[in-house]
Amino acid sequence: MASQPLPSYITQYFWGDDLSQLNLEKNQKYIVETLLEKGDSRALHWLFSNIDKQIILNFLPELRLNKKSERFWNIYFA
Numbered sequence: 001m002a003s004q005p006l007p008s009y010i011t012q013y014f015w016g017d018d019l020s021q022l023n024l025e026k027n028q029k030y031i032v033e034t035l036l037e038k039g040d041s042r043a044l045h046w047l048f049s050n051i052d053k054q055i056i057l058n059f060l061p062e063l064r065l066n067k068k069s070e071r072f073w074n075i076y077f078a
Helices: 008-014 028-038 041-050 053-062 067-076
Strands: none
Touching: 008 028, 008 041, 028 041, 028 053, 028 067, 041 053
């Protein structure tokens, strides 16, 4: 999982990052944060298929999301 590159429809959300250094294992929290904040339905489906819901829930209080996104995801995962 971690050694595979992110799909191209995911990498569009990381346009300012060095994609060769970005991987799911080492950058899990950053990937979750970015996709919860900016991702479309396809990106979110990928996220929920590749990262366990409990891991996302554990990250949620620490993520830097805008207030609207933060409220939405707290309700969504409640």
